[in-house]
Amino acid sequence: MRFMPRRHGVSLFIFLVVLLDVVGLRTARADEKPQCVAASEKAQKLRIAGRLSEARAELATCGRIECPKLVQQDCSEWMREVLAILPSVVLGAKDQDGRDIVDAKVSIDGKVVTESLDGKAVAVDPGVHLFRFETQGAPAVEEKVVVRQGEKNRILTVTFATGPAEGEAPSGMKHSKQDGSAPIAAFVTGGIGLAALGAALYIDLDANADARNLRKTCAPSCEQSQVDDVENRYVIAGVTAALGGAALIAGVVLFFTHDRAVKSGASRFMPFGRSLSHGGLAGAGFQF
The missing domain is CATH 1.10.287 (Helix Hairpins)
Incomplete structure (x- = not known):
C-alpha cells in the first residue's frame, strides 16, 4: 500500500500531458482555421481565373489535416478537379544532327522552370505561353504555344541551330x-x-x-x-x-x-573550239 500514492502520481502526470496535448492541438487548429478558410477562398478565385497552378498550391494548404474537416473535404475534392484539367508539357531539345540536348534552360513567360531537360512533365496553366529555350553555343529558340485545358504530357521539342564559332562571320x-x-x-x-x-x-x-x-x-x-x-x-x-x-x-x-x-558547285566551264583552216577572224584564206 505504500506504493499506491506513486501510481496515482504517475497517472495524474500522464493525464496532464494528454490534456495539454489536446488543448495545444485545439489551439493550433483554431489558429489554422482562418488560414485554411482564406486559402480555400483564394483557390476558388484562382481556379475560376484559369490560374490552376496557383490554385493547386492553395488547395494543398487548405486540404491539410490541421484544417477544419469541412474545409479539408472541399479542398480535397477541388484538388482532384484541378489536377484533372491542369495541362502539362514534356520539354525537349535537339541539335541539328538530331541528338538530344540535356543542358538547356527553359523559361515560360520569362520565368525559369528548369535548368536542364530530364524528360519529366511540367505543369502549365491553360492559355498562350512563350517558351524560351537556351543552351551554350547556339542562339536561343522561342516558341509561342497555345496550351489547352486538360492536355496532358504534350511533347514540345525544339531544334537549336549551330551558332557561329568565335571569330567566324555570321x-x-x-x-x-x-x-x-x-x-x-x-x-x-x-x-x-x-x-x-x-x-x-x-x-x-x-x-x-x-x-x-x-x-x-x-x-x-x-x-x-x-x-x-x-x-x-x-x-x-x-x-x-x-x-x-x-x-x-x-x-x-x-x-x-x-x-x-x-x-x-557548277562554277567551272570547259572551253571548246576547233581550228579554222586557212582562216581567222576575217574567215578568209588564200593560196600562193
Whole structure:
C-alpha cells in the first residue's frame, strides 16, 4: 500500500500531458482555421481565373489535416478537379544532327522552370505561353504555344541551330560572300575571253599584213616556209578566237546563273573550239 500514492502520481502526470496535448492541438487548429478558410477562398478565385497552378498550391494548404474537416473535404475534392484539367508539357531539345540536348534552360513567360531537360512533365496553366529555350553555343529558340485545358504530357521539342564559332562571320555574311564569288568568276572568265579575242584579232591582222606583203613581193614563187608561217598564224588566230568566244559565253552564263552555280558547285566551264583552216577572224584564206 505504500506504493499506491506513486501510481496515482504517475497517472495524474500522464493525464496532464494528454490534456495539454489536446488543448495545444485545439489551439493550433483554431489558429489554422482562418488560414485554411482564406486559402480555400483564394483557390476558388484562382481556379475560376484559369490560374490552376496557383490554385493547386492553395488547395494543398487548405486540404491539410490541421484544417477544419469541412474545409479539408472541399479542398480535397477541388484538388482532384484541378489536377484533372491542369495541362502539362514534356520539354525537349535537339541539335541539328538530331541528338538530344540535356543542358538547356527553359523559361515560360520569362520565368525559369528548369535548368536542364530530364524528360519529366511540367505543369502549365491553360492559355498562350512563350517558351524560351537556351543552351551554350547556339542562339536561343522561342516558341509561342497555345496550351489547352486538360492536355496532358504534350511533347514540345525544339531544334537549336549551330551558332557561329568565335571569330567566324555570321551565317548571313558567309552567304553573301559565297553569293558574290560567282559574279567574280563570271567577270574573270569573261575578261579572259575578251583578252583571247583581242589576241586572236591581233594575230589575224598581223598574218593578213604578211600575206599582203608576200603577194606584192614574191607571189606566186614565195618560199614555202614563209607561206607556212602565215598559215600557222591564221590557225592560231582561229583557235584563239574560238577559245575566247567560248570563255566570253561562259562568263555571260555564269553572270546570269550565279545563284544556282554557287548552290550546285557548277562554277567551272570547259572551253571548246576547233581550228579554222586557212582562216581567222576575217574567215578568209588564200593560196600562193
